[in-house]
Amino acid sequence: MTKRDINLHGLQTRVACIVLAISLLFAVGTTLTQMYINYQRALTTTTQLVENRSQNATRVISHALWVVDLELVRQSVKGLSMIPTVCRVAVKGFDGTHITEVNHNGEGCDGNQQSLLTVQDNNIGTLNIVIDRSEVKREALSSALPVATVHFVETLTITLLILWILNRLCSRPLKQLSSALDYYQADKANQTSVPIQLIQRNDEIGNVSRSINAMQSRIRDDLLQKRSTERELRQHQTLLEEQVEQRTKALNWQSNASSLLADISIQFLRADSQHITEDVELIFPKMASLLGVEAIGWYAFDAYRAKRRCYWPTDVEFAPETVDLSDMHMIKRWLADIDTLVVPHVGQLGDDAINERSWLRQRHILSFAAFPLTDGRKSFGMITVANRQLPFIWDNSKTLLLKRFATAISEVMIRERNHFAMEELQEELIIANEKLKVQAETDDLTRLSTRRPFKRELKNHIYDGIESGLPVAVMMIDIDHFKAYNDEYGHLQGDEVLTKIARVLLTQTEAYQGSVARFGGEEFAITLPTQYASQLNTLADGIRDDIAELALTHVKNPDGDVITVSIGGIVTYPSNETSDSYLLEMADQRLYQAKEEGRDRINILDQREEK
Incomplete structure (x- = not known):
C-alpha cells in the first residue's frame, strides 16, 4: 500500500x-x-x-x-x-x-x-x-x-450507506486516479494514465481527472519539448565539439605549416645556392605529410620541357626525369596565366586537356596539383603534388601553403639565377678589367708593358732584394738616331723597327725571368729578379749582339749604316731608402753617358763592389 x-x-x-x-x-x-x-x-x-x-x-x-x-x-x-x-x-x-x-x-x-x-x-x-x-x-x-x-x-x-456511497462515488475513483498516477510514466508520449471513465464524469472528480489529464499532457508536451531541446542541445554540443575539434586541428595544422614555412625561410636564407636542391629534398617529406599527399616534386622549365630537380619519395616510378609539355595545351595556358592548377580527380579534366589526362592515367595518377615558380612575369618552374591511391582532400589552406612554399622556392631560384648571372657578370667584368688592365699597361705597338706595371715590378724586386740581401738590376735601352730613321723611312717603317727590337728584348729577357717595358718613343727598360741581377751585363751583350744580327738598314746613322742601340744600367744592393725612381734615374744617366761616348755602347754601373 x-x-x-x-x-x-x-x-x-x-x-x-x-x-x-x-x-x-x-x-x-x-x-x-x-x-x-x-x-x-x-x-x-x-x-x-x-x-x-x-x-x-x-x-x-x-x-x-x-x-x-x-x-x-x-x-x-x-x-x-x-x-x-x-x-x-x-x-x-x-x-x-x-x-x-x-x-x-x-x-x-x-x-x-x-x-x-x-x-x-x-x-x-x-x-x-x-x-x-x-x-x-x-x-x-x-x-x-x-x-x-x-x-x-x-x-x-x-x-455505512454514506461510506459506501462515498467509497463508490469518491474513494474508489480517487484510488483509481492515485493508482494511475503511481504508474504514470511521463516519458511515454502516447500513454494516458487517467482512466477514460474518470475523465468522462461530470462531477468534481471528472474535473480533477480532466485537469490531471491536461496537466499530464502539458507535462508530456513539456517533456517532449525538453527532450527536443536536449536533443538539439546535444546536437549543437556535438556540432560545437566537432567544430572545436576541426578548428583545433586547423589551428594545429596552421601552426605546423607556419613553423615549417618559417624554417624553410630561415634555411633558404642560410642555404648555399649550390646545395639548395639537397635542402629542398629534406623539406619535401614534411611538406608532403602536412598536405596529405603521396608525392611532391620540383621541376625547372627549359623551353617546353620540364626537368626534374628533386622528388619525394625518391623511389617513385611515375615521376620522369623530363616531361615534354609541348602538346599539353592546358599546362601551357596555365603557365601563361601563372595560376595554381588543382585536379582533385583526373576524370574531371575536360576535352581541352586530353593529353594531360592521358599522361596522368598512364602513370596511374589519380589527383594532381601544380604551383608555378615565377618571378612575376613568367614561370620558370613548378612544384607538383600527386596521389595514386586516394583523391585529394583539398582546401584553401593547402593552396595557400603550397603557394607560399612555391614563392619561397621561386625566390631561391631567382636568387640562384641571379647568383649565376652575377658570377657570370663578375667573370666577364674580371676578364674585361683584365683586358682593360692589359690594354692600359701594354704598349699597343710592341705589346710590351708600359711604365706603370714596370715600375710596380721594379718595386717588388727592390723589396725582394732588401729581404734576401741580393742585388737589383735595371737597364735602359735607346735606339740610336731613331728620329732620323723615321724621317728617312717613315713612321710605319719605324714602327716595324720598334716591333723587331721589342721581340729581341723579350726573347733575351725571358731566359732571366725579367720584365721589359717601353718607356716611350724609342726608349725601353728592363729589370731582372734579384737572383738574376748579377747577369745584367751578359743580358746587355746578348741584346746588342742580336740587334746587330738583325742588320736593319739605317742610312742616316752617322756611326754606321744599320740600326744600333745604346744601353745604360745599374746593379746595386737595395736599402730602405732605395726607390724605383732612383734606379731608373741612375740607369738613364748611364744611358746618357753611353750616348755621349759615341753610341752603340753599354754603360752599366755595378755598385756591388762598393758595398
Whole structure:
C-alpha cells in the first residue's frame, strides 16, 4: 500500500468518523430528547394516574375514615401503594388515625403529592402520596431504549450507506486516479494514465481527472519539448565539439605549416645556392605529410620541357626525369596565366586537356596539383603534388601553403639565377678589367708593358732584394738616331723597327725571368729578379749582339749604316731608402753617358763592389 493509498484511506476514515460522529450526536440528541419527552410524558401520566387514583381513593378513604372503617382505609391505602411509581402512601386523620403503606424507599422518592380528605365539607384528614421519580425515569428509559436502538441502527446504517456511497462515488475513483498516477510514466508520449471513465464524469472528480489529464499532457508536451531541446542541445554540443575539434586541428595544422614555412625561410636564407636542391629534398617529406599527399616534386622549365630537380619519395616510378609539355595545351595556358592548377580527380579534366589526362592515367595518377615558380612575369618552374591511391582532400589552406612554399622556392631560384648571372657578370667584368688592365699597361705597338706595371715590378724586386740581401738590376735601352730613321723611312717603317727590337728584348729577357717595358718613343727598360741581377751585363751583350744580327738598314746613322742601340744600367744592393725612381734615374744617366761616348755602347754601373 502506497503512501497515497494511506492518505486516501485516512481521508475516507476521517470522513467516516465525522459522519459517524455527527450521526451519533444526532442519535444521542434524539434519544435524550426522546427520553426527556418520555420522562415528562411518563411523569405526567403517572401524576395523572396517581391523581386519578388518589381522587377515587380519596372519596373511599374519606368515607371509610368517616365511618371509621379502618380496614377499608388500609385496603385503599394498600391499593394506592401498589402503583409502581408510588413509594408510600400515608393517611392521617385529624382524629389521630395514622395508616401508612410503604411500597419501597429509595433516593428517587422525592415526589410528594398531598390531598385533603373531606366529608360533607368537613376536613377529616390528609392523604399523602410519595411518587418515585427514578422509577418514572427507568420506565421512560425503558420505553426509550428501543427508540435509541432504532436510532443507533439507523445511524449506523446511514453511516455505512454514506461510506459506501462515498467509497463508490469518491474513494474508489480517487484510488483509481492515485493508482494511475503511481504508474504514470511521463516519458511515454502516447500513454494516458487517467482512466477514460474518470475523465468522462461530470462531477468534481471528472474535473480533477480532466485537469490531471491536461496537466499530464502539458507535462508530456513539456517533456517532449525538453527532450527536443536536449536533443538539439546535444546536437549543437556535438556540432560545437566537432567544430572545436576541426578548428583545433586547423589551428594545429596552421601552426605546423607556419613553423615549417618559417624554417624553410630561415634555411633558404642560410642555404648555399649550390646545395639548395639537397635542402629542398629534406623539406619535401614534411611538406608532403602536412598536405596529405603521396608525392611532391620540383621541376625547372627549359623551353617546353620540364626537368626534374628533386622528388619525394625518391623511389617513385611515375615521376620522369623530363616531361615534354609541348602538346599539353592546358599546362601551357596555365603557365601563361601563372595560376595554381588543382585536379582533385583526373576524370574531371575536360576535352581541352586530353593529353594531360592521358599522361596522368598512364602513370596511374589519380589527383594532381601544380604551383608555378615565377618571378612575376613568367614561370620558370613548378612544384607538383600527386596521389595514386586516394583523391585529394583539398582546401584553401593547402593552396595557400603550397603557394607560399612555391614563392619561397621561386625566390631561391631567382636568387640562384641571379647568383649565376652575377658570377657570370663578375667573370666577364674580371676578364674585361683584365683586358682593360692589359690594354692600359701594354704598349699597343710592341705589346710590351708600359711604365706603370714596370715600375710596380721594379718595386717588388727592390723589396725582394732588401729581404734576401741580393742585388737589383735595371737597364735602359735607346735606339740610336731613331728620329732620323723615321724621317728617312717613315713612321710605319719605324714602327716595324720598334716591333723587331721589342721581340729581341723579350726573347733575351725571358731566359732571366725579367720584365721589359717601353718607356716611350724609342726608349725601353728592363729589370731582372734579384737572383738574376748579377747577369745584367751578359743580358746587355746578348741584346746588342742580336740587334746587330738583325742588320736593319739605317742610312742616316752617322756611326754606321744599320740600326744600333745604346744601353745604360745599374746593379746595386737595395736599402730602405732605395726607390724605383732612383734606379731608373741612375740607369738613364748611364744611358746618357753611353750616348755621349759615341753610341752603340753599354754603360752599366755595378755598385756591388762598393758595398
